[in-house]
Amino acid sequence: xxxxxxxxxxxxxxxxxxxxxxxxxxxxxxxxxxxxxxxxxxxxxxxxxxxxxxxxxxxxxxxxxxxxxxxxxxxxxxxxxxxxxxxxxxxxxxxxxxxxxxxxxxxxxxxxxxxxxxxxxxxxxxxxxxxxxxxxxxxxxxxxxxxxxxxxxxxxxxxxxxxxxxxxxxxxxxxxxxxxxxxxxxxxxxxxxxxxxxxxxxxxxxxxxxxxxxxxxxxxxxxxxxxxxxxxxxxxxxxxxxxxxxxxxxxxxxxxxxxxxxxxxxxxxxxxxxxxxxxxxxxxxx
Amino acid sequence: xxxxxxxxxxxxxxxxxxxxxxxxxxxxxxxxxxxxxxxxxxxxxxxxxxxxxxxxxxxxxxxxxxxxxxxxxxxxxxxxxxxxxxxxxxxxxxxxxxxxxxxxxxxxxxxxxxxxxxxxxxxxxxxxxxxxxxxxxxxxxxxxxxxxxxxxxxxxxxxxxxxxxxxxxxxxxxxxxxxxxxxxxxxxxxxxxxxxxxxxxxxxxxxxxxxxxxxxxxxxxxxxxxxxxxxxxxxxxxxxxxxxxxxxxxxxxxxxxxxxxxxxxxxxxxxxxxxxxxxxxxxxxxxxxxxxxxxxxxxxxxxxxxxxxxxxxxxxxxxxxxxxxxxxxxxxxxxx
Numbered sequence: 001x002x003x004x005x006x007x008x009x010x011x012x013x014x015x016x017x018x019x020x021x022x023x024x025x026x027x028x029x030x031x032x033x034x035x036x037x038x039x040x041x042x043x044x045x046x047x048x049x050x051x052x053x054x055x056x057x058x059x060x061x062x063x064x065x066x067x068x069x070x071x072x073x074x075x076x077x078x079x080x081x082x083x084x085x086x087x088x089x090x091x092x093x094x095x096x097x098x099x100x101x102x103x104x105x106x107x108x109x110x111x112x113x114x115x116x117x118x119x120x121x122x123x124x125x126x127x128x129x130x131x132x133x134x135x136x137x138x139x140x141x142x143x144x145x146x147x148x149x150x151x152x153x154x155x156x157x158x159x160x161x162x163x164x165x166x167x168x169x170x171x172x173x174x175x176x177x178x179x180x181x182x183x184x185x186x187x188x189x190x191x192x193x194x195x196x197x198x199x200x201x202x203x204x205x206x207x208x209x210x211x212x213x214x215x216x217x218x219x220x221x222x223x224x225x226x227x228x229x230x231x232x233x234x235x236x237x238x239x240x241x242x243x244x245x246x247x248x249x250x251x252x253x254x255x256x257x258x259x260x261x262x263x264x265x266x267x268x269x270x271x272x273x274x275x276x277x278x279x280x281x282x283x284x285x286x
Numbered sequence: 287x288x289x290x291x292x293x294x295x296x297x298x299x300x301x302x303x304x305x306x307x308x309x310x311x312x313x314x315x316x317x318x319x320x321x322x323x324x325x326x327x328x329x330x331x332x333x334x335x336x337x338x339x340x341x342x343x344x345x346x347x348x349x350x351x352x353x354x355x356x357x358x359x360x361x362x363x364x365x366x367x368x369x370x371x372x373x374x375x376x377x378x379x380x381x382x383x384x385x386x387x388x389x390x391x392x393x394x395x396x397x398x399x400x401x402x403x404x405x406x407x408x409x410x411x412x413x414x415x416x417x418x419x420x421x422x423x424x425x426x427x428x429x430x431x432x433x434x435x436x437x438x439x440x441x442x443x444x445x446x447x448x449x450x451x452x453x454x455x456x457x458x459x460x461x462x463x464x465x466x467x468x469x470x471x472x473x474x475x476x477x478x479x480x481x482x483x484x485x486x487x488x489x490x491x492x493x494x495x496x497x498x499x500x501x502x503x504x505x506x507x508x509x510x511x512x513x514x515x516x517x518x519x520x521x522x523x524x525x526x527x528x529x530x531x532x533x534x535x536x537x538x539x540x541x542x543x544x545x546x547x548x549x550x551x552x553x554x555x556x557x558x559x560x561x562x563x564x565x566x567x568x569x570x571x572x573x574x575x576x577x578x579x580x581x582x583x584x585x586x587x588x589x590x591x592x593x594x595x596x597x598x599x600x601x602x603x604x605x606x607x608x609x610x611x612x613x614x615x616x617x618x619x620x621x622x
Binding site for chain 2: 031032034035036037038039040058062063066077125155173174177179180181182183186187195204207208209210211238239241242243
């Protein structure tokens with residue numbers, strides 16, 4: 001499966017770069033120590049570097065923000081990005097928020113078999129019901145024929161089963177390890193503020209201290225800012241050097257959003273996110 | 287050289303903890319970290335590397351360097367100091383990394399008073415690595431897994447037992463509580479095999495400043511602070527007067543010093559809003575130039591010990607050892 005996807009990505013990349021339709025393919029390569037990492041390929045010769053396997057966990061959509069800083073994009077700066085279903089949902093969120101325009105990006109969609117964790121799939125991939133991206137310009141790989149169980153939110157139920165005191169103790173313990181490196185935020189396509197509230201100097205909302213209250217504030221604030229926007233790609237968990245289960249916060253909020261608005265972030269190219277929409281006469285479900 | 291059993295070594299740590307705060311590798315919720323230990327059974331002696339370095343005990347993540355108390359028109363100032371001497375059990379590279387901190391904060395007057403105080407009150411017990419681990423490259427930076435040059439006492443593993451070598455006078459002062467047998471043994475050597483990476487001399491770096499390579503290298507960089515915070519030699523900090531921290535208010539102000547990272551886009555921003563390093567490639571390049579060019583030229587110490595932590599934690603596989611090899615190749619290409 002991975003081999004087919006990898007071959008498909010290389011074929012697409014060679015063709016697109018050969019036609020001059022795009023300037024760069026953002027995909028994955030193998031680093032010097034054997035670990036997979038993001039890769040930027042600008043010419044056909046480089047396409048053999050591109051790899052794909054079930055450890056390609058980075059959400060490459062995050063790199064589209066870098067490319068916008070140069071200002072208005074032209075056809076030559078159009079890029080192709082290798083994207084799993086969750087990555088495409090992140091792209092969809094960015095399109096709805098006016099951060100990226102659909103025409104700027106050629107989506108090499110991956111029919112995703114899920115990300116591996118040992119011999120099994122990562123928990124979020126086990127409950128993922130989407131093996132094919134909601135949109136793409138080319139699809140690589142064959143959609144896996146898997147039973148797709150409904151999300152039972154059991155991970156969130158565990159959290160909800162705690163008393164407030166237990167929950168505070170749980171998160172305090174987790175956040176205590178945080179080193180304020182912001183890897184979670186930087187790896188997240190949904191976090192693209194020019195200046196993060198956690199680092200703003202004037203006004204300085206958050207102290208520069210690396211204390212539990214600053215760490216907890218940052219993570220809770222970030223989770224709220226991602227309400228209805230987090231696509232559950234778990235780039236944050238993967239990036240965290242201290243292995244804090246950050247996405248669990250987002251999951252709790254995703255559950256609330258789904259219950260209130262019957263909405264899954266980025267799940268439909270036509271439907272804008274509920275917290276970025278206001279309809280006259282709308283009835284708030286609250 | 288002294289020979290001692292594992293249990294006597296641990297008993298020694300318990301004895302030391304009566305007089306010192308003993309900081310040693312300990313599992314904390316799944317992460318191996320240098321942390322104060324309450325009893326020696328918490329100490330992990332067989333390990334590769336801790337996730338974070340030991341620098342936070344010399345240059346804390348957050349440190350109150352001045353307390354300003356205002357009451358009834360009176361202003362009083364307080365300068366908190368470390369109240370107890372500390373002993374840190376650490377890898378040789380983490381001890382050696384303190385040289386880079388010393389070079390900036392201690393060696394040239396005026397010394398940083400807070401750092402100097404902690405350094406003075408700190409003794410280092412090295413735990414020799416038997417070999418290089420994945421991502422490590424200390425031998426490429428003039429060191430070795432058993433480098434005893436920066437510790438006060440060195441502990442080597444010897445089968446199930448340990449050999450203990452006193453290196454400095456400060457180390458000798460720690461030895462009282464150790465049950466050990468004096469033995470005539472040569473200093474044990476660790477396995478030094480591993481890839482040797484060519485590291486350019488400081489004077490060879492400036493000519494490569496404008497290479498397109500830095501932009502290629504940084505393309506995948508996310509500009510997070512992980513590499514700088516896990517790094518045992520990165521020593522940048524920010525200082526601010528704070529009334530929002532716990533315990534601070536408008537009548538009680540704390541002057542805080544906290545770690546800062548040159549990877550942050552606002553790190554170099556100056557009054558008026560100008561930012562001389564707005565691009566992440568400029569920032570990543572600066573981090574490496576700081577380590578291998580500016581620090582050795584300005585302060586006399588390369589600010590990298592090859593511990594491999596930044597390689598291990600980088601979420602996107604930016605690899606300092608790969609960079610060193612690529613930069614050496616670039617320099618060679620230029621001179622050819």
